[in-house]
Amino acid sequence: MxxxxxxxxxxxxxxxxxxxxxxxxxxxxxxxxxxxxxxxxxxxxxxxxxxxxxxxxxxxxxxxxxxxxxxxxxxxxxxxxxxxxxxxxxxxxLTLLYLGFNSLTGDIPNEICHLHMLNLLWMESNKFTGPLPPQIGNLTSLRELVLYNNNLTGNIPKEIGCLHNLETLSMASTGLNGSIPNEIGNMTALRDIHLDNNALNGVIPHEIGQLNDLLTLSIDSNKLTGPLPSTFSNMSSLKYISLSHNKLNGTLPREIGNMKGLQELYLINNTLTGVIPEEIGDLDKLARLYMSSNKFIGHLPRLIFNMKSLTELSLDKNDLTGIIPRELFTFKIEISQASYLPPLEISTL
Structure with a gap:
């Protein structure tokens, strides 16, 4: 009915x-x-x-x-x-438990972790508080864990690494803190990770590079530090990366050029330094590249203007220098603090 x-x-x-x-x-x-x-x-x-x-x-x-x-x-x-x-x-x-978009309160009960046949657990957009129970690792049949928009406390338990069949991990805007456990590298079935808008700190674990089937990695608006792991290059299926509004530092690894499936890269408002590597021009599927508000220096790689799929490029508020060849613009571009050339848009050319 x-x-x-x-x-x-x-x-x-x-x-x-x-x-x-x-x-x-x-x-x-x-x-x-x-x-x-x-x-x-x-x-x-x-x-x-x-x-x-x-x-x-x-x-x-x-x-x-x-x-x-x-x-x-x-x-x-x-x-x-x-x-x-x-x-x-x-x-x-139970194989499916959908309780999302209500006004449920209290802790997520440990007893849910007794549901060993559960494939889909959606409890998003409620008012849950308290920690994510470590016993969540018992749900080894789980394929989707969706908890975004709650008021949880504590960290992501390392036991989450036992969820070897999990494909979707969606815990944005939950209030989680602490570091991302290294055990995330054991979750090799993952295709989508959404951990944005939390208080996660520490470095991005190198083990994340073991997620060869990952398509989406969104961890923006946290307190992550340290460099981008060079193991990112192992994730050749990755299409979307958003790590904006963190405290990431170090250089952009040359290995980024190996991420042939990448379509969108967002690194806005970090403290990344060094030159933008030439290898970024090898990303022939990249459509959106946003790296404003960092500390990049040097010239733009000329290969970046040969990327036919690129439609949006934002590099303002860096320390880039040199001349941008106007005749190569086929997309909207925003760039500031570059010598010899003010911020440009294709509409002004």
């Missing part, structure tokens, strides 16, 4: 149907609470409960933990409040 215009409360009789296996009411205008005893005397055969994008309010009933055959639980995008009941850890057949 997804995507209709049902409104009002869910009829209690639905929760008294002992043989029902699927309840799916996504995208209606239902306005009610889930019954406090919804699984206490019935629904023992329920496998799929999907009541997302409705107007559910109130708390998640602890009796839900008695629906022992439940495989998918989606209460996504409602107005649920309160803590996630510990009894949810009894749903050991």
């Amino acid at each position: 997804d995507g209709n215009s049902f409104y009002g409360p869910i009829p209690p009789c639905i929760f008294n149907m002992s043989s029902i296996q699927v309840i799916t009411l996504k995208g209606n205008a239902l306005s009610c609470k889930l019954p406090i005893d919804m699984c206490r005397h019935s629904l023992r055969n329920l496998k799929f409960l999907r009541i997302s994008f409705t107007k559910l309010y109130g708390e998640i009933p602890s009796s839900l933990g008695q629906c022992s055959n439940l495989e998918q639980l989606s209460l996504y995008n409602n107005s649920l409040v309160g803590e996630v009941p510990k009894e949810i850890g009894n749903l050991t057949r």
